[in-house]
Amino acid sequence: MSEEQMNDSTFGRLFIGMMIILVVLTIIVAVAASFASTEVNAKLDERSDLENTQATALRIAPVGKFSATTIAAAPISAAIMSVEDMYTSCSACHASGVLSAPIMGDAGQWAGRIAKGTETLYSNAINGFNAMPARGGNSALTDDNVKAIVDYMIAQSK
């Protein structure tokens, strides 16, 4: 075998080796991409129920009533969000006592409030009370949503 022929066959083997590596890399990238997209799709599915409710409310709203408030006022169905999920509208203050909000779970801070009666607490949570904003600042919550969260906060704070 001449030296030139050796070089050709070495090149051939090298070339085939490179091709195999490239094919394997392509497969790895394709598999990784498919995993990543599955995760993203799962997240989109989680969100879509709530978003669909809001989008439907917007589409069926009377002509002339298209506005940001229509979207914001779309009721959050308890079937879609649990009371624990809805409480995230309140936890910004009530988990740590921001603005001296009574901390959920602290029976001492809640006893005096509970003594005022559930109806008063409902109405103060819905309409606002001193530094406590109406509906905790989340206008998408219905009266019933807010009452359910107040019930939950009271139950956790006895």
Ligand code: HEC
């Ligand atoms: C921006 C902070 C903030 C958010 C968000 C917030 N609260 Fe409050 N909340 C307060 C503060 C401050 C008080 C105490 C007001 C006072 O007694 O002067 C309070 C008091 C309350 C009380 C007791 C009212 C009373 O009559 O003693 C209830 C019930 C309550 N909040 C429910 C909620 C609910 C339900 C949410 C969510 C939908 C929520 N809060 C979100 C700040 C907040």
